[in-house]
Amino acid sequence: DTGVSQDPRHKITKRGQNVTFRCDPISEHNRLYWYRQTLGQGPEFLTYFQNEAQLEKSRLLSDRFSAERPKGSFSTLEIQRTEQGDSAMYLCASCLAGAYEQYFGPGTRLTVT
Amino acid sequence: EDKVVQSPLSLVVHEGDTVTLNCSYEVTNFRSLLWYKQEKKAPTFLFMLTSSGIEKKSGRLSSILDKKELFSILNITATQTGDSAIYLCAVEASGAGSYQLTFGKGTKLSVIP
Numbered sequence: 001d002t003g004v005s006q007d008p009r010h011k012i013t014k015r016g017q018n019v020t021f022r023c024d025p026i027s028e029h030n031r032l033y034w035y036r037q038t039l040g041q042g043p044e045f046l047t048y049f050q051n052e053a054q055l056e057k058s059r060l061l062s063d064r065f066s067a068e069r070p071k072g073s074f075s076t077l078e079i080q081r082t083e084q085g086d087s088a089m090y091l092c093a094s095c096l097a098g099a100y101e102q103y104f105g106p107g108t109r110l111t112v113t
Numbered sequence: 114e115d116k117v118v119q120s121p122l123s124l125v126v127h128e129g130d131t132v133t134l135n136c137s138y139e140v141t142n143f144r145s146l147l148w149y150k151q152e153k154k155a156p157t158f159l160f161m162l163t164s165s166g167i168e169k170k171s172g173r174l175s176s177i178l179d180k181k182e183l184f185s186i187l188n189i190t191a192t193q194t195g196d197s198a199i200y201l202c203a204v205e206a207s208g209a210g211s212y213q214l215t216f217g218k219g220t221k222l223s224v225i226p
Contacts, residue, residue: 004155031212042117042201042216043156056213091155100145100163100205102214104155 002026004105006092012111013082020078021108025094032075033102034067035091043091049075050097082112115140119202119217126224130192134220136202137184144207146178146185147214151199159187159200192224 005024013019025032030051035043046065047057051072064082069075079086089109093102116139126132138146145163149156160169162178162185169176173192178185189196199221203214 033213035214040218042203042218043214045213045215048212058213100161101147101158103158104149106155 004092004094004103006105006108008108009106010109012113015082015084015112017082018078018080019082019110020076021090022074022076023092023105024074025092026103028096029094029103030072030097031095032069033093034075034077035093037089037091037107046077079110084112086110087112115204115206115215117202117204117215117217119220121220122218123221124223126192126222128192128194128224128226131188131190132192132222134187134200134222135184136186136217138204139183140204140206140215142207143180144205147203147205148176148185148187149201149203151201151219156201189222194224194226197222197224
């Protein structure tokens with residue numbers, strides 16, 4: 001399978017714990033995006049990378065969230081001191097620079113209890 | 114702030130019916146409008162529209178963009194139960210804040226036999 005992959009697919013954690021998610025984009029794609037989706041809503045932009053550079057972060061992204069893409073390939077999204085409001089599906093997408101369509105991974109569903 | 118509004122939010126039809134899904138938007142420096150289909154997993158790309166009046170077609174699905182009136186429609190003819198999904202509309206803007214997609218809430222389509 002050469003699509004976008006994400007790990008884990010599901011994560012249940014207690015409030016206050018830290019969690020980290022991984023995204024592996026399509027290999028030749030140099031742009032990588034993170035989105036968050038809650039029930040009944042469309043995906044909401046969090047941040048994006050071009051190669052290893054993080055070029056934009058949503059104003060809605062709290063300081064508890066951090067993302068990295070150290071070698072311009074896979075990316076990680078960490079949430080520190082999780083809160084119940086962080087419960088959502090976290091989607092990763094990738095595309096080629098200059099392309100319009102983003103290809104999405106299967107998502108990581110986070111439940112904070 | 115960029116805004117995407119989809120209607121209806123949900124729709125129930127019988128197999129064989131034709132449906133029209135609507136998407137209106139307000140965005141500064143419009144670059145493209147995209148349609149995605151989301152079943153119980155990641156959104157999958159359907160169409161990307163950049164020019165007014167040019168219909169994009171794929172099998173029973175078609176879409177068109179009106180940049181003057183700031184809306185797009187997605188048509189599905191001869192619906193099948195496999196068309197049941199959430200259909201997401203997203204817009205991309207160029208300039209500051211570019212490359213991220215702003216999504217609507219989606220239209221949940223249910224096709225019953």
